[in-house]
Amino acid sequence: MRKIRKLVFVLSVLLCLIAANACSGEGREKDKQTVSSQTEGTKQLTIERHPAAADLSAQYGYGKRxxxxxxxxxxxxxxxxxxxxxxxxxxxxxxxxxTFDSKTVWPDKLPGSFDPDKIMELYKNPGLTIRSLHEQGITGKGVGIAIIDQPLLVDHIEYKDRLKYYSERITVKDQDASMHGPSVASIAVGKSVGVAPEADLYYIAEDFELVLDDYGLLAESINKLLDLNKTLPVKNRIRVISISWGVDYNEGIGSKPLNEAYQRAKDEGVLVITTSIFKREDMAFFGLDKYPLSDPDDFNSYTKIPYPAEPEMMMKMKRKYNISVPMNYRCTASPTGAEDYAVYRQGGLSWAAPYVAGVYALACQVKPEITYEEFWKLAASTARTSHGTYEGEKYEAPYIIDPAAIMNELEKEE
Structure with missing residues (x-):
């Protein structure tokens, strides 16, 4: 009888091992639909889903012309x-x-001086001497940047090694990767495009159309990141949440919990950047236009602040501390493939928000105890202004952030 029990036990173990192997093989086959995880120290973070690459030719009707x-x-x-x-x-x-991407098929008949590949490489440079800071080891290493945006192509080579956490709201779980998500993620932490290429990335995919009907949904995502932050080592905690969306309103469904989430983040030392941050803080940021094909590191390449165009609106947005950052003629990660890129003639403030987040991450690496109020004050006080004439019109580009000057001042304090 004892031998029979032993035989049954051995057979049970074997059957469990076979089943486990079968499940693991099936999991590999369904990798794009299942949760993957990564272990770092004592914490385990998850990648909830791997959204499929986008097919823009089908999605937007682009095709042969x-x-x-x-x-x-x-x-x-x-x-x-x-x-x-x-x-x-x-x-x-x-x-x-x-505005073109890696999937654009070019004709033989092009202007001799137009080279799409060279243009892509030029526009990958985040500009304003950011890469010189990288060469000095100022890369945002270990600093946490969180982004709330549309579905992400999580396997893109620009940021896949920086992505520590990816979660989605249930309403986007059937969506392919968006054009917005890969762009903002790569501007923040991309290895060749990004401002802070060694910062850690935490990402929640949100449905902003629903947020317009209930701001409380965004509050939930912010609180989810703040809860996650408490589980991270202090030196690697999220210091900034970048949201390329204007959601700072005083009235509306869910405005109370959203304002409470903003306040909680502030109390916990986390900067929440939105495109309308000026409505709740004494600080504002703007995006810069520039000469096409100009040197991104030359401050005089930046020609004006194209948005808002109306001086009255500009005055309404200005605050005590103002900065402006590159926004147009940028090359970012594309949603169409893990090694694809896109060049955007215009990015809007959506492209500016993660840039500011990246510079703040650099500052947090140099001076870990810095507050975002200190950072913004220093960034505004060291900002530059460029003047010139472009297409026959005189321009002034004010408040241009000077990342090297910021880091130099912070290093003096250490």
């Missing part, structure tokens, strides 16, 4: 477009305003 599309928001959008039937030899000026 025999000429450039019309100008839209001062750009010619030819992402994932087949242009092989086009003769663009006389369209150099238009091509300088093109």
């Amino acid at each position: 025999d000429s450039l599309p019309g100008l839209f928001h001062d750009a010619y959008d030819i992402r994932s477009t087949d242009l092989t039937a086009c003769d663009l030899t006389e369209d150099y000026g238009k091509l300088l305003k093109a």
